[in-house]
Amino acid sequence: MASREEGKQRRRSEILRAARDLVRRGDTAFTMRALAEAANVSVATPYNLFGSKQAVMFAVLEHDLAAYARAVDDSAVPVPEVFFRAVDLAAEHYGRDPDYHRSVLFAAYNDGGREYRSLFAGPGHALWRGMVARGIDEGRLAPIVHPDPLAASLEQQLFACVLEWVRGELELEELVLRAHYGFALLLLGVVARAEDHSALATRLEALQARLLARWAARSGTPTPREDAARTG
Amino acid sequence: MASREEGKQRRRSEILRAARDLVRRGDTAFTMRALAEAANVSVATPYNLFGSKQAVMFAVLEHDLAAYARAVDDSAVPVPEVFFRAVDLAAEHYGRDPDYHRSVLFAAYNDGGREYRSLFAGPGHALWRGMVARGIDEGRLAPIVHPDPLAASLEQQLFACVLEWVRGELELEELVLRAHYGFALLLLGVVARAEDHSALATRLEALQARLLARWAARSGTPTPREDAARTG
DNA sequence: GGAAAATTTGCAACACGTTTCAACTCGACG
DNA sequence: CGTCGAGTTGAAACGTGTTGCAAATTTTCC
Numbered sequence: 001m002a003s004r005e006e007g008k009q010r011r012r013s014e015i016l017r018a019a020r021d022l023v024r025r026g027d028t029a030f031t032m033r034a035l036a037e038a039a040n041v042s043v044a045t046p047y048n049l050f051g052s053k054q055a056v057m058f059a060v061l062e063h064d065l066a067a068y069a070r071a072v073d074d075s076a077v078p079v080p081e082v083f084f085r086a087v088d089l090a091a092e093h094y095g096r097d098p099d100y101h102r103s104v105l106f107a108a109y110n111d112g113g114r115e116y117r118s119l120f121a122g123p124g125h126a127l128w129r130g131m132v133a134r135g136i137d138e139g140r141l142a143p144i145v146h147p148d149p150l151a152a153s154l155e156q157q158l159f160a161c162v163l164e165w166v167r168g169e170l171e172l173e174e175l176v177l178r179a180h181y182g183f184a185l186l187l188l189g190v191v192a193r194a195e196d197h198s199a200l201a202t203r204l205e206a207l208q209a210r211l212l213a214r215w216a217a218r219s220g221t222p223t224p225r226e227d228a229a230r231t232g
Numbered sequence: 233m234a235s236r237e238e239g240k241q242r243r244r245s246e247i248l249r250a251a252r253d254l255v256r257r258g259d260t261a262f263t264m265r266a267l268a269e270a271a272n273v274s275v276a277t278p279y280n281l282f283g284s285k286q287a288v289m290f291a292v293l294e295h296d297l298a299a300y301a302r303a304v305d306d307s308a309v310p311v312p313e314v315f316f317r318a319v320d321l322a323a324e325h326y327g328r329d330p331d332y333h334r335s336v337l338f339a340a341y342n343d344g345g346r347e348y349r350s351l352f353a354g355p356g357h358a359l360w361r362g363m364v365a366r367g368i369d370e371g372r373l374a375p376i377v378h379p380d381p382l383a384a385s386l387e388q389q390l391f392a393c394v395l396e397w398v399r400g401e402l403e404l405e406e407l408v409l410r411a412h413y414g415f416a417l418l419l420l421g422v423v424a425r426a427e428d429h430s431a432l433a434t435r436l437e438a439l440q441a442r443l444l445a446r447w448a449a450r451s452g453t454p455t456p457r458e459d460a461a462r463t464g
Numbered sequence: 465g466g467a468a469a470a471t472t473t474g475c476a477a478c479a480c481g482t483t484t485c486a487a488c489t490c491g492a493c494g
Numbered sequence: 495c496g497t498c499g500a501g502t503t504g505a506a507a508c509g510t511g512t513t514g515c516a517a518a519t520t521t522t523c524c
Binding site: 275 | 470
């Protein structure tokens with residue numbers, strides 16, 4: 001009854017389920033041995049099916065990304081507002097279970113071996129590219145702009161912020177401020193309507209004020225170093 | 233004669249020299265045991281003095297960053313041109329010994345444990361902040377802009393590109409194009425002079441064309457996935 | 465000069481990702 | 495039904511970052 005391929009598929013999703021469970025239960029840095037046990041497979045199986053621990057975490061990430069992409073699509077917000085909304089949704093998403101997301105992202109991007117997938121590559125880039133394309137279609141972004149490079153810039157800006165959050169360098173709230181600020185700056189030069197331009201400029205100033213206030217409140221530098229100072 | 237602190241210092245720099253040597257000689261993923269031997273210390277000493285392998289690599293990075301900062305400062309280029317020049321210098325710097333820099337950055341940011349320092353934090357952020365501040369002083373950037381957030385956005389944009397290059401996802405040439413594109417976009421909204429604005433717009437279009445040509449030449453997607461496709 | 469304190473050393477040990485391999489399981493197929 | 499073979503299993507082993515610890519070494523201080 002269960003074909004060979006079905007068996008593989010079942011094991012694959014069992015492993016992913018187990019991985020999610022382990023992280024969510026607090027075993028954020030689970031062992032491959034623990035994962036194998038939790039998924040009722042031998043320790044060699046995840047390697048057969050995914051290739052590495054990192055690859056397993058990428059698969060978990062991809063699964064979560066789908067839910068995020070749906071949420072962004074569902075929030076029928078116009079360009080350029082939708083970009084900011086997308087950041088908010090990501091932050092909300094992360095904030096709902098910070099340890100979980102931090103761990104998954106960390107395992108995917110920091111523990112990792114040599115494998116790599118840009119955070120928003122594949123389905124992710126499609127999401128951003130789609131938003132930009134819509135903006136051009138609807139005449140909210142200058143028609144000279146091409147979706148791919150602008151989307152890439154936005155992704156890069158957000159990616160850097162997310163990575164800093166994952167590493168514990170940033171509060172979620174500051175992640176949002178920084179990403180919004182970067183987005184506002186990036187978009188300022190490419191929005192088509194004068195009203196959008198001035199709205200962005202206003203937003204930019206407000207964001208800058210909030211960022212400065214935040215940094216001033218903690219010693220004046222944007223990225224305080226709390227490391228062990230034993231590095232010569 | 234050799235005070236306790238001097239001895240420590242000597243060991244510290246011996247370890248850093250050994251680390252640089254090993255990477256440069258091609259042993260890009262050297263062992264802590266190999267490092268200890270090359271530095272003529274016991275394997276425990278790097279842990280006493282730095283704390284972890286990652287911390288050693290951070291120290292190497294910091295050393296290299298100083299040379300880079302000097303190069304940028306020496307290139308007496310006006311704002312906003314200097315930002316682009318800074319990217320060029322970084323790429324030149326990396327291009328001179330790609331394997332070395334890739335390995336050091338990789339070890340610092342991807343192998344790593346929990347420690348973290350933003351790539352441009354500390355001396356790095358000072359460099360970017362300084363360029364932005366100069367731009368404001370010289371009236372090339374809108375006076376409403378504050379150095380810290382703009383510098384942070386530029387750093388984030390570059391950081392994301394560098395990270396992709398380190399992971400082997402990007403050619404050095406594309407790193408430059410992408411960073412330039414992001415920079416042009418970020419700066420477009422904040423340059424004070426009309427001539428700078430139109431120069432940036434021109435540059436932006438040229439960059440976009442080159443990026444699109446590049447991506448078109450290889451299947452149409454900006455970030456092709458060459459991964460093992462065994463991820464379900 | 466000698467005790468005391470700080471560090472380094474050598475070495476064994478641990479944890480964990482990953483690999484290897486022979487035995488085994490079980491669907492596929494004639 | 496019987497054989498084949500892709501894929502899984504279990505267990506052992508490896509490599510490497512990291513730690514612990516007692517002994518040795520070196521600086522400091524009286």
